[in-house]
Amino acid sequence: TPIPCIRCNQTVKFEDLLATARDLDAEALVTGHYVRRVSRQMGAELHRAVDPQRDQSYxxxxxxxxxxxxxxxxxxxxxxxxxxxALADVFGLPVAAKPDSQDICFVPDGNYGQLIERLRPGTAEPGDIVxxxxxxxxxxxxxxxxTVGQRRxxxxxxxxxxxxxxxxxxLGQVVVGPKAALGRRHIPIRDANWLDHLPPLDGxxxxxxxxxxxxxxxAQLAVVEGGVYAVELMTAQEAVAPGQACVIYDGERVLGGGWIARAMG
Structure with a gap:
């Protein structure tokens, strides 16, 4: 279950665009993400937005x-x-009254399946539900x-x-079962990124x-040689899907995260 918005932020926005901003001798790159950057003695921290309904820290x-x-x-x-x-209206921006959109920007018609089929031929082949x-x-x-957790x-x-x-x-199979079988507590993660200025602490x-x-x-961290290795949830969560992100917080602060490698236990 992919989540392209994170990859877009990693590459197009925060690599290519940021590099362009530096080439232009800009003092900063300002974006419209609903998150907070908090300055501390050890350096900048990433925090959740004030509005929890708009928060994009994940x-x-x-x-x-x-x-x-x-x-x-x-x-x-x-x-x-x-x-x-209101601020957009004050500054005369044409998007002040633009309706909200949940669609991925490069799939404006919402047909994600068609896009994936074009990029990965064979993923639309029929198969068994077991x-x-x-x-x-x-x-x-x-x-x-x-996707994992889907019912309809x-x-x-x-x-x-x-x-x-x-x-x-x-095998081209969709494996189904009762809701009780969706629960997972142990989540191994890969390609972790750590934003805390101190190394992650096991436990x-x-x-x-x-x-x-x-x-x-x-949840509780499990660490190997200073790198986040897994997260142990205190209570089982449903719809833990490989390919989604597992983001780690200390209160409102983003400590880091990684990609869910598989769902076990």
């Missing part, structure tokens, strides 16, 4: 400390979107149309609701967010 966990020093986020301290629109024991329950029209659109009926538990790309009590639509929940 999408910026991969920002480096060097980038954070150069970035500014003026919208992060605004109470709600109405303040943003239960945890491997029994075939139905057929699907491509695993690109499913399976085309199955039975005595209990079924949810997508796993996507097996090698540190933190809060972890596993999807952009979820709220951070209590």
């Amino acid at each position: 999408f910026l966990f991969a920002t480096s400390l060097a980038q954070l020093e150069f970035l500014r986020f003026p919208l992060g301290n605004l109470e709600d979107k109405s303040e943003t629109r 239960d945890l024991d491997g029994r075939v329950l139905g057929r699907h029209h491509g695993i690109i149309h499913f 659109g399976l085309g199955l009926s039975g005595p209990v609701p079924l949810y997508v538990l796993k996507l097996d790309a090698s 540190r009590q933190v809060r972890a967010q596993i999807r952009s639509t979820h709220s951070p929940v209590p």
